[in-house]
Amino acid sequence: MTVATLPEPAPVGLLTPHWRNWRLALLAAAVAIPVAVAALPGGAAFWVAFAAAGFVALTAVVNAWGRHTGGLLVAPAIAVLVMLNIFPLLWSLGLSFFAYRADRQTMNFLGLRNYERILGDAVVWDRLTTTALFVVLTVTAQMVVGFLLALLFSKQFPLRRYLLILVLTPMMLSFVAVGAFFRYYYDPTFGLVSQVVRLFTGDNFVLISSTPGAIAAIVIADAWMWSPFVMLLVLAGLVSVPKHLYEAAAIDRVPAWRRFWFITFPYVKGLLLLALLFRTIEAFKLFDVVFILTDGGQRTETIALYVYRQAIQFNKTSEAAALSYILLFTVIVLTNLYLYLANRRSAGAA
Amino acid sequence: MAVFASRGRAVDQAGWGRTAFAAAVSLVYFFPVLVIIITAFKVHADALAVPAKLFPWDLFGLIPQRFTFDPTLQNFVNVFSRSFSAGAQAQSTGFGLYFFNSVFIAGAAVALALVIGTLAAFGFSRYPLKGNDTYLFIILTTRMLPAIVVIIPVMLLFRVTGLAGTYTGIILLYTAFNLPFTIWMMKSFFDELSPDVEDAARLDGSTDRRVFFKICLPQVVAGLAATAVFGLILTWNEFLFALLLTGIETRTVPVAMSQTIGGDIGVRWGLLAAIETLFLIPVILVTFFLQNHLLRGVTFGTVKR
Numbered sequence: 200m201t202v203a204t205l206p207e208p209a210p211v212g213l214l215t216p217h218w219r220n221w222r223l224a225l226l227a228a229a230v231a232i233p234v235a236v237a238a239l240p241g242g243a244a245f246w247v248a249f250a251a252a253g254f255v256a257l258t259a260v261v262n263a264w265g266r267h268t269g270g271l272l273v274a275p276a277i278a279v280l281v282m283l284n285i286f287p288l289l290w291s292l293g294l295s296f297f298a299y300r301a302d303r304q305t306m307n308f309l310g311l312r313n314y315e316r317i318l319g320d321a322v323v324w325d326r327l328t329t330t331a332l333f334v335v336l337t338v339t340a341q342m343v344v345g346f347l348l349a350l351l352f353s354k355q356f357p358l359r360r361y362l363l364i365l366v367l368t369p370m371m372l373s374f375v376a377v378g379a380f381f382r383y384y385y386d387p388t389f390g391l392v393s394q395v396v397r398l399f400t401g402d403n404f405v406l407i408s409s410t411p412g413a414i415a416a417i418v419i420a421d422a423w424m425w426s427p428f429v430m431l432l433v434l435a436g437l438v439s440v441p442k443h444l445y446e447a448a449a450i451d452r453v454p455a456w457r458r459f460w461f462i463t464f465p466y467v468k469g470l471l472l473l474a475l476l477f478r479t480i481e482a483f484k485l486f487d488v489v490f491i492l493t494d495g496g497q498r499t500e501t502i503a504l505y506v507y508r509q510a511i512q513f514n515k516t517s518e519a520a521a522l523s524y525i526l527l528f529t530v531i532v533l534t535n536l537y538l539y540l541a542n543r544r545s546a547g548a549a
Numbered sequence: 550m551a552v553f554a555s556r557g558r559a560v561d562q563a564g565w566g567r568t569a570f571a572a573a574v575s576l577v578y579f580f581p582v583l584v585i586i587i588t589a590f591k592v593h594a595d596a597l598a599v600p601a602k603l604f605p606w607d608l609f610g611l612i613p614q615r616f617t618f619d620p621t622l623q624n625f626v627n628v629f630s631r632s633f634s635a636g637a638q639a640q641s642t643g644f645g646l647y648f649f650n651s652v653f654i655a656g657a658a659v660a661l662a663l664v665i666g667t668l669a670a671f672g673f674s675r676y677p678l679k680g681n682d683t684y685l686f687i688i689l690t691t692r693m694l695p696a697i698v699v700i701i702p703v704m705l706l707f708r709v710t711g712l713a714g715t716y717t718g719i720i721l722l723y724t725a726f727n728l729p730f731t732i733w734m735m736k737s738f739f740d741e742l743s744p745d746v747e748d749a750a751r752l753d754g755s756t757d758r759r760v761f762f763k764i765c766l767p768q769v770v771a772g773l774a775a776t777a778v779f780g781l782i783l784t785w786n787e788f789l790f791a792l793l794l795t796g797i798e799t800r801t802v803p804v805a806m807s808q809t810i811g812g813d814i815g816v817r818w819g820l821l822a823a824i825e826t827l828f829l830i831p832v833i834l835v836t837f838f839l840q841n842h843l844l845r846g847v848t849f850g851t852v853k854r
Contacts, residue, residue: 245709272672275665283725284691287702351571354563362571365579371832373786373803376825379810380585389597484695487788506697523698
């Protein structure tokens with residue numbers, strides 16, 4: 200039974216009511232949701248919208264069922280993603296144009312005024328600057344440390360397998376433990392870091408009380424946790440370099456740094472860029488470690504933590520939704536910029 | 550995968566000298582984890598001692614007394630049951646349940662994502678739809694999102710549908726989180742299989758179902774393992790959604806751990822360390838046995854080899 204052997208069912212007209220007619224379902228949803236939002240309190244409107252989204256997903260699945268083996272295989276995954284990812288995304292996009300609080304039932308249309316207020320808010324810009332600072336510092340640290348670790352492990356030696364697991368362990372710790380235990384290491388009296396510093400200075404060493412100190416504390420913890428990730432990627436690049444290139448270079452007596460730059464680096468570059476993309480996006484979302492380590496004190500509040508506060512503690516639901524859309528937009532721009540650069544590079548190489 | 554395998558074509562051999570150097574660096578890197586594990590065996594006073602007591606044994610008198618401590622297993626007992634006020638009877642802390650929750654929720658979500666995602670990946674790989682690449686890109690994008698973007702509507706959704714605080718809710722949510730990654734990974738594995746065997750089987754009259762279960766699936770077992778490892782690491786340690794969407798009965802270990810941090814006598818470091826040590830063991834074991842697949846996992850299947 201391949202695609203071709205399946206009989207193509209007769210197409211359903213746009214206005215014919217049928218379980219397969221997902222276009223009509225989409226149209227109905229597009230009408231029903233704004234009406235519900237206008238006429239019903241927030242909770243009930245949400246129900247209507249969710250039911251409508253579910254109905255559209257259902258008709259799409261029924262439609263795929265009869266037509267296409269591929270569609271049938273893909274349908275359950277699409278249904279789950281629509282209900283728990285796509286629908287929440289669209290709903291939060293909708294919310295961002297309203298004045299809505301999760302603890303009230305009213306919803307008033309504001310248009311773009313949430314966005315205007317956020318983009319004019321000095322606090323938001325301050326949090327964005329903090330986040331950008333974290334992104335630059337942690338990602339740089341991770342790339343450097345990860346690269347050095349990868350160089351160390353790029354050759355085969357006895358017990359390598361076991362030592363690698365030691366280095367990989369930080370990645371597998373829970374954020375809560377990393378945050379809490381770095382607080383333990385930084386503690387002014389019994390912390391290991393301050394005990395070591397005290398040996399040299401004789402004074403108590405208080406790291407987290409100042410802004411640069413608190414930022415350093417978070418950067419060290421986060422970079423320590425995620426450098427192994429960069430290491431894994433770079434390692435994959437390093438072991439892919441064909442040996443004969445090095446042998447030829449050795450015969451020609453090419454100096455070590457030129458060997459690295461012209462032989463090793465081109466093989467690692469793509470993976471390095473991939474690591475850069477993944478880590479930048481993750482660093483942009485930096486939340487858990489800051490939440491536990493400083494809870495945003497000493498001006499270390501990242502934008503993710505700020506959104507969390509606005510949404511969960513102050514119930515400013517629609518403003519937080521608008522802000523998260525600005526974040527989403529930033530991440531998409533970053534991703535595309537990366538893809539553009541990566542493509543231009545590979546096009547130049549070919 | 551040559552990163553870990555001992556017989557890689559490009560991996561140069563180096564001797565015990567490199568081992569010694571790498572061991573030194575690895576131990577420094579591992580040191581913070583080691584301290585957590587050591588702290589798990591300390592009583593509260595030892596955990597706060599200055600200078601830090603780092604040695605459970607005096608190594609035949611080599612280590613001065615003030616750097617050693619008497620290891621105790623009390624913290625591990627206290628994780629599961631302890632008395633909450635002086636002189637009171639020891640009570641269960643609920644951590645047995647939280648460990649069960651973590652295992653059950655992570656296991657169920659990864660398994661569910663694996664079943665749904667593998668089918669979808671096979672569909673995307675063998676029966677491309679109109680706009681196949683667009684679907685795949687949208688699916689990848691949902692994984693790249695800051696979690697905070699979807700948290701508000703997901704909370705509303707869970708409140709309205711009564712899913713908040715239930716196993717079904719959090720398992721479905723984690724399934725949705727693991728799906729994009731599962732689909733991308735498994736698609737990259739299915740794409741690599743040679744179509745000749747499948748075509749031959751079809752010519753001999755095998756059904757699609759038979760081709761999938763008897764020919765394709767057995768060839769991508771490594772892919773299933775890689776996907777499962779990375780999905781487990783992610784789901785196991787997830788904190789934000791677990792904090793907001795689990796109830797008392799469905800709480801996972803990271804959330805419960807964050808709630809033991811506060812308290813009137815300050816943080817009970819020994820207890821916290823014991824929880825994390827126990828919580829770390831399953832991931833370390835899984836990773837150790839499946840480490841050859843880890844690389845492919847962390848790169849969404851984009852790095853082959």
